[in-house]
Amino acid sequence: MSLENLKQTVLAAIAEASTPEELEAVRIDALGKQGSVSGLLKTLGQMSPEERQVQGPVINGLREAVTNGIAAKKAAFETAILNQRLATERLDMTLPAPEAPRGTVHPVSQVMDELAEIFADMGFAVAEGPEIEDDWHNFSALNIPETHPARAMHDTFYFPDKDAEGRAMLLRTHTSPVQIRTMTSQEPPIRIIAPGRVYRSDSDATHTPMFHQIEGLVIDKGIHLGHLKWTLETFLRAFFERDDVVLRLRPSYFPFTEPSVEVDVGYSVVNGKRVIGGSEGWMEVLGSGMVHRRVIEACGLDPDMWQGFAFGTGVDRLAMLKYGMDDLRAFFDGDNRWLQHYGFNALDVPTLSGGVGA
Ligand code: DAH
Numbered sequence: 030m031s032l033e034n035l036k037q038t039v040l041a042a043i044a045e046a047s048t049p050e051e052l053e054a055v056r057i058d059a060l061g062k063q064g065s066v067s068g069l070l071k072t073l074g075q076m077s078p079e080e081r082q083v084q085g086p087v088i089n090g091l092r093e094a095v096t097n098g099i100a101a102k103k104a105a106f107e108t109a110i111l112n113q114r115l116a117t118e119r120l121d122m123t124l125p126a127p128e129a130p131r132g133t134v135h136p137v138s139q140v141m142d143e144l145a146e147i148f149a150d151m152g153f154a155v156a157e158g159p160e161i162e163d164d165w166h167n168f169s170a171l172n173i174p175e176t177h178p179a180r181a182m183h184d185t186f187y188f189p190d191k192d193a194e195g196r197a198m199l200l201r202t203h204t205s206p207v208q209i210r211t212m213t214s215q216e217p218p219i220r221i222i223a224p225g226r227v228y229r230s231d232s233d234a235t236h237t238p239m240f241h242q243i244e245g246l247v248i249d250k251g252i253h254l255g256h257l258k259w260t261l262e263t264f265l266r267a268f269f270e271r272d273d274v275v276l277r278l279r280p281s282y283f284p285f286t287e288p289s290v291e292v293d294v295g296y297s298v299v300n301g302k303r304v305i306g307g308s309e310g311w312m313e314v315l316g317s318g319m320v321h322r323r324v325i326e327a328c329g330l331d332p333d334m335w336q337g338f339a340f341g342t343g344v345d346r347l348a349m350l351k352y353g354m355d356d357l358r359a360f361f362d363g364d365n366r367w368l369q370h371y372g373f374n375a376l377d378v379p380t381l382s383g384g385v386g387a
Contacts, residue, residue: 035065036091043098049106052099059095066092133372137241137360140348141224142378143385144243147267148222150381151260153245156221158207160228161188163196166206170327171285186228186238200228204244205285208320208339211246212328217335218249224344237361241344248320248330248337254278254290257317257338261292265305265314267385269351273306286318286339305350314350315342 039059046052059066069088073081145155158166168180178184179202188198207223223244232238247256258278266274275295283289292315295308303310317340322332345360352371354360359367379385 032069032087032091036094039066039095040098043095043102046102049103052102052106056099060092060099066095132375133368134375134377135368136348136352136354136371136373137344139373139377139379140344140351141241141243143268144222144224144344146379146381146385147264148245151263153220153222156207156211156223157225158201158204158210158223160201160226161198162201162206163192163194163198165196166209167199167201167203170209170324171205172321172323172327173284177284182230184230186230202229203227203341204242205339205341207244208246208285208324209328212248212325212330217330219337220247221245235357237357239361240357242341243344245340246320246337248325248335250335252336252338254288254319254338257290257319257340260338261315261317261340265294267381268347269305270385271306275308277311281316281318283316283318285321285324287321289316289318291315292317292340314347315340317341
């Protein structure tokens with residue numbers, strides 16, 4: 030076969046190859062070890078220099094034509110395969126990216142973490158107590174008399190059965206029993222806060238049967254109202270992240286404190302909205318007072334040696350004041366849109382250095 034014939038035959042075979050496998054067979058036939066073109070290349074070695082000078086370029090030209098032909102056909106196959114994939118695997122890049130599922134930290138949890146951070150800085154530990162309490166811890170030890178209206182069925186959820194010691198069981202109505210549990214289990218000096226759930230048989234626009242409180246308790250020697258005022262002022266300034274938070278202490282009555290004070294915080298009106306800070310108006314934020322000596326006695330401590338102060342407030346309310354929600358019931362609806370709007374990023378851990386705000 031003449032070189033020209035061989036070339037045409039091989040190029041025709043390349044053109045006819047309809048699959049990559051067929052093309053590979055053609056390549057082996059021509060350029061493989063025993064291939065027709067490889068065989069010709071081997072003959073160059075036995076030629077005289079003159080002959081080689083003539084035949085060399087021709088045979089090498091043949092090899093090159095075949096190699097290029099195969100490469101071109103291979104590329105054509107690859108393009109065809111790619112086009113076929115592009116046609117079947119269509120992806121509409123104009124579609125919006127699907128939203129990644131993302132939970133949020135509930136504002137109540139966030140505010141409790143903020144409070145723990147603020148009080149930890151003042152040397153307070155976090156204490157806890159059971160939500161199912163007995164009436165001694167919830168009422169009697171706190172000097173709340175049998176006749177107190179808070180003890181009535183219409184205010185408190187009672188369980189049908191009493192405990193082993195004959196005490197009525199109930200869902201705690203406030204976090205104050207944690208004061209008792211701490212004083213009966215720990216030696217003074219004591220500095221604790223106790224955040225948690227509390228329950229009252231009450232439900233309307235501003236009351237839910239379950240809500241959250243935080244309790245504070247300090248028991249030490251020589252504690253007086255000045256310590257209470259400084260602590261609350263420092264706490265509220267850190268919490269609302271403003272230096273112009275002003276407190277007003279009003280005489281009040283709680284059975285477990287004597288004297289008792291209600292604490293108002295001053296607000297200003299900015300664009301028709303109340304903002305904490307300044308003193309254009311006042312709103313009540315806390316109940317507090319010096320721990321009643323009968324409470325200290327009930328816990329087995331000597332009230333002539335140990336004094337202290339306590340305070341309690343609603344966590345949900347603090348969250349509303351700080352973050353601007355206006356409906357308490359929405360806190361417990363579990364509505365994902367509300368949670369996406371008011372919830373916090375799980376990585377937004379409150380720290381005093383990074384800011385306890387959002
Ligand atoms: N326990 C009270 C309540 O639920 C709040 C309270 C008032 C707590 C005065 C205190 C306090 O520790 O000293 O309304």
